[in-house]
Amino acid sequence: MTTGLKPSNVHKAMLGETILFSGLNRDERNALLASATIVRYQMHDMLFHQGERGEYFYCVLTGFARLYRLGDDNQEGDIRICEPGDSFAECLVTDGGDYRYAAQAMEHSIFARFNLEQVRALLDHRPHIGMAIMRSLSRHLLSTIDCLASDRMQTAPQRVATYLLTHCKQEGVAAKMRLPFQKSLLARKLGLAPEALSRAFSSLRAAGVTVSGRSIEISNLNVLKTIPAITSRHAP
Amino acid sequence: MTTGLKPSNVHKAMLGETILFSGLNRDERNALLASATIVRYQMHDMLFHQGERGEYFYCVLTGFARLYRLGDDNQEGDIRICEPGDSFAECLVTDGGDYRYAAQAMEHSIFARFNLEQVRALLDHRPHIGMAIMRSLSRHLLSTIDCLASDRMQTAPQRVATYLLTHCKQEGVAAKMRLPFQKSLLARKLGLAPEALSRAFSSLRAAGVTVSGRSIEISNLNVLKTIPAITSRHAP
DNA sequence: CGAATCCTTGACGACACTCAAGTGTCGTGG
DNA sequence: CCACGACACTTGAGTGTCGTCAAGGATTCG
Numbered sequence: 209m210t211t212g213l214k215p216s217n218v219h220k221a222m223l224g225e226t227i228l229f230s231g232l233n234r235d236e237r238n239a240l241l242a243s244a245t246i247v248r249y250q251m252h253d254m255l256f257h258q259g260e261r262g263e264y265f266y267c268v269l270t271g272f273a274r275l276y277r278l279g280d281d282n283q284e285g286d287i288r289i290c291e292p293g294d295s296f297a298e299c300l301v302t303d304g305g306d307y308r309y310a311a312q313a314m315e316h317s318i319f320a321r322f323n324l325e326q327v328r329a330l331l332d333h334r335p336h337i338g339m340a341i342m343r344s345l346s347r348h349l350l351s352t353i354d355c356l357a358s359d360r361m362q363t364a365p366q367r368v369a370t371y372l373l374t375h376c377k378q379e380g381v382a383a384k385m386r387l388p389f390q391k392s393l394l395a396r397k398l399g400l401a402p403e404a405l406s407r408a409f410s411s412l413r414a415a416g417v418t419v420s421g422r423s424i425e426i427s428n429l430n431v432l433k434t435i436p437a438i439t440s441r442h443a444p
Numbered sequence: 445m446t447t448g449l450k451p452s453n454v455h456k457a458m459l460g461e462t463i464l465f466s467g468l469n470r471d472e473r474n475a476l477l478a479s480a481t482i483v484r485y486q487m488h489d490m491l492f493h494q495g496e497r498g499e500y501f502y503c504v505l506t507g508f509a510r511l512y513r514l515g516d517d518n519q520e521g522d523i524r525i526c527e528p529g530d531s532f533a534e535c536l537v538t539d540g541g542d543y544r545y546a547a548q549a550m551e552h553s554i555f556a557r558f559n560l561e562q563v564r565a566l567l568d569h570r571p572h573i574g575m576a577i578m579r580s581l582s583r584h585l586l587s588t589i590d591c592l593a594s595d596r597m598q599t600a601p602q603r604v605a606t607y608l609l610t611h612c613k614q615e616g617v618a619a620k621m622r623l624p625f626q627k628s629l630l631a632r633k634l635g636l637a638p639e640a641l642s643r644a645f646s647s648l649r650a651a652g653v654t655v656s657g658r659s660i661e662i663s664n665l666n667v668l669k670t671i672p673a674i675t676s677r678h679a680p
Numbered sequence: 681c682g683a684a685t686c687c688t689t690g691a692c693g694a695c696a697c698t699c700a701a702g703t704g705t706c707g708t709g710g
Numbered sequence: 711c712c713a714c715g716a717c718a719c720t721t722g723a724g725t726g727t728c729g730t731c732a733a734g735g736a737t738t739c740g
Contacts, residue, residue, distance in 0.1 A: 689735090710712090
């Protein structure tokens with residue numbers, strides 16, 4: 209990790225686009241920025257480990273962070289993939305405590321790091337900052353609920369179809385996109401083994417999905433919306 | 445549903461025990477209570493449906509609420525089982541919008557219902573109320589993360605064992621408990637079909653778990669902490 | 681005490697994980 | 711520019727877990 213630096217104007221501009229900073233006026237932004245430093249991590253570097261004392265929360269400027277839990281036998285269960293603009297570990301602002309999951313950079317990445325204690329001190333006299341954090345927490349809660357619901361109700365091909373539908377650039381009934389990260393990371397995000405993702409893409413070929421490296425083309429979006437739960441049986 | 449009533453002193457005392465009200469002083473509590481009414485629902489009544497305009501958030505006083513998502517083919521995926529003291533749908537306080545899941549009473553139940561718009565109006569001048577909601581949101585986010593992680597890493601018997609370990613009354617190395625609700629509801633909470641829960645209990649018999657109706661006895665808690673992922677193979 | 685509901689058990693199938701080998705892709709260096 | 715090597719991805723085979731359907735047994739409530 210590169211040691212913390214004060215945010216430059218470029219960094220401030222990037223932070224201004226985030227959900228966290230939306231709805232804050234100039235004074236509030238500056239107050240929040242005063243508790244922030246900029247840090248860089250290399251691929252696979254750990255930002256923090258599960259169980260460590262929580263000292264900062266983070267906002268992704270560039271790159272990706274993977275949040276995951278450790279299981280009983282040291283298996284890793286992925287919680288969320290954070291993209292530029294996402295923040296994480298803000299849930300420690302109110303109560304403090306330890307990090308409940310581990311965070312790892314999945315590329316050479318840049319983060320804004322906010323001192324929890326300093327931010328906590330702002331809340332009493334800056335209600336809008338509290339509301340900004342609430343807004344961020346609400347989003348995360350809803351997206352985690354989405355994730356839980358899709359884990360419990362959708363098969364692998366359905367989850368992949370949903371991901372494609374919500375991330376592709378439409379061009380008439382067709383669409384295309386480029387994955388922002390490795391397929392193995394997408395697999396983790398969707399709660400799948402890499403092999404299962406690969407098989408899901410294979411089965412989606414029949415629905416007009418063409419995969420080539422990180423580029424994906426979809427011939428008809430409407431077909432993709434109707435991926436059935438049960439894999440169609442072979443002709444009798 | 446019984447039409448809304450003003451909270452009685454009994455209701456106020458119950459609300460005082462909740463996470464939401466902890467950390468609020470007398471004035472703040474009264475301000476929040478001013479936006480609340482008490483409502484009763486019969487078993488299986490719907491508090492709200494997924495997609496409806498969000499008008500209230502809720503706090504359970506007695507009984508249970510089941511939060512669930514509707515899938516593509518009208519299947520239901522359970523998100524959370526709310527017990528007395530739990531609140532839900534507070535995530536709509538900041539941004540408003542529609543309910544993102546359905547809520548159903550699973551017993552004859554009593555709830556405090558808070559008007560979202562009125563609570564939203566309190567936030568600017570009552571930062572502690574915002575912090576109380578933040579605290580509640582943080583808890584829900586972390587518990588939803590717990591749920592997601594256990595879905596992705598643990599088998600049915602392991603999930604049941606975890607539930608027992610976190611809810612039983614210890615008596616030396618042994619313990620016992622009584623389920624607060626039907627087994628079918630516990631199954632939904634754990635993301636299982638009722639049959640799978642039943643089989644999980646069966647497999648836990650070998651670990652010293654005795655189930656009789658809603659009463660459960662555990663002969664040795666330490667054994668329960670080491671339920672393996674793979675069901676032990678039969679003797680050769 | 682009786683009936684409705686809930687729970688349990690069995691059989692079966694589908695989905696997804698693991699292990700393993702083969703194929704492709706990308707970046708590096710000759 | 712091509713060759714090589716590392717790594718990511720794909721594909722196949724086999725296994726385990728869980729969901730569904732169906733029927734039999736237990737609880738609980740009136």
